Amino acid sequence: MDALLDRRGPAAWITLNRPRELNAIGPAMLDRLHAILDEVEADPSVRCLVVTGCGRAFCAGADLAFVHAMPMAERDAATMAFLRRASATMSRIEACPKPVVAAVNGVTVAGGLELVLCCDVVLAAETARIGDGHAKYGLLPGAGASARLPRRIGVSRANWLFFTGALLPAAELVAAGLVNKVVPDAELPAAAELVAAEIAARSPLGLRRMKELSRASLDGTLEEALERELAVNAGYAASFDRNEGLAAFAERREPAFQGR
Structure with a gap:
């Protein structure tokens, strides 16, 4: 092959x-x-x-x-x-x-x-x-x-x-x-x-969103990129991985991300 x-x-x-x-x-x-x-x-x-x-x-x-x-x-x-x-x-x-x-x-x-x-x-x-x-x-x-x-x-x-x-x-x-x-x-x-x-070892969903933001930052204005970042954060806030990360930080343990 x-x-x-x-x-x-x-x-x-x-x-x-x-x-x-x-x-x-x-x-x-x-x-x-x-x-x-x-x-x-x-x-x-x-x-x-x-x-x-x-x-x-x-x-x-x-x-x-x-x-x-x-x-x-x-x-x-x-x-x-x-x-x-x-x-x-x-x-x-x-x-x-x-x-x-x-x-x-x-x-x-x-x-x-x-x-x-x-x-x-x-x-x-x-x-x-x-x-x-x-x-x-x-x-x-x-x-x-x-x-x-x-x-x-x-x-x-x-x-x-x-x-x-x-x-x-x-x-x-x-x-x-x-x-x-x-x-x-x-x-x-x-x-x-x-x-x-x-x-x-990182959140698959978090990395996916981060990659989207990084790639999109090359297009449009700085102001548009900043608004996009806030919008993606708002959508990501309800995810399991985001909340698991916060819980792991508070509990001083390694997070168990699931990609959702």
Whole structure:
């Protein structure tokens, strides 16, 4: 399979599984990712997702080999159909109601960067190299980088990656805000498991609402974001998890959240 799914406690791990192709994204991988998301979103016991790559790459972008096998007259339409599907997949990962952690383990370029941009938390191995890369071949981002990267790291830093096509060490992207933490290569899986476990211990409903607020804060005015925060708080006030959290605080114990 082009992507594997396995459970590690309350976390679901998605491993891109085309190591010979540096986990490049093709149509079959997109279909598999949608199927995995269907499964994990419907499973209340999954409280966090971790996305990583098999082998020496996280993801080296799109694999358009299938396009070159087509007659010339069909290639443009096929490419656009693929980009629309890829963009929809990235947006679905971004909108996943459960926190998504990227464990970036190697080369991460083009579509790989676009996948990272859709994750909520980014851990990276010391040897990871991250960039856009489209400019090297006269191409454009097609699955969200032009919209998400400037929002994440600012226009000037984004333009550096867009225009040069450079792959930067993960450590250089911590201060920029793209990567949360860099760890030694051998420690990446354990570090991701630790973060996933910490996230999974929180209220699933609370994290879902917090994620919605965080994502929505990028749109509209500050005043609109503040009003949205109050409105979400008002709806959340009657939830079991909110009241369980308050009771646990008062009773000096760990809360037992249920996601409702």
